[in-house]
Amino acid sequence: xxxxxxxxxxxxxxxxxxxxxxxxxxxxxxxxxxxxxxxxxxxxxxxxxxxxxxxxxxxxxxxxxx
Numbered sequence: 001x002x003x004x005x006x007x008x009x010x011x012x013x014x015x016x017x018x019x020x021x022x023x024x025x026x027x028x029x030x031x032x033x034x035x036x037x038x039x040x041x042x043x044x045x046x047x048x049x050x051x052x053x054x055x056x057x058x059x060x061x062x063x064x065x066x
Contacts, residue, residue: 010034010063011041012056028052034063 012032019025028046032055033039046052 008034008063008066009036010059011036012059014052014056016052026052030055032059034059034066 014030016028031041031043033041044055
């Protein structure tokens with residue numbers, strides 16, 4: 001008999017700050033893991049929307065392929 005596979009849970013937290021000085025510069029801190037039960041979170045920093053979207057896309061692709 002096959003044992004049911006327990007669900008995996010990923011985690012992605014974004015803390016975004018828009019600095020008023022300097023023309024509204026974005027600073028985003030992204031903490032993520034694709035399996036909260038087995039992996040330590042990884043933290044990155046992004047300073048524009050494209051970088052932030054790239055990190056989120058990479059996390060989604062990793063969690064879907066694991």
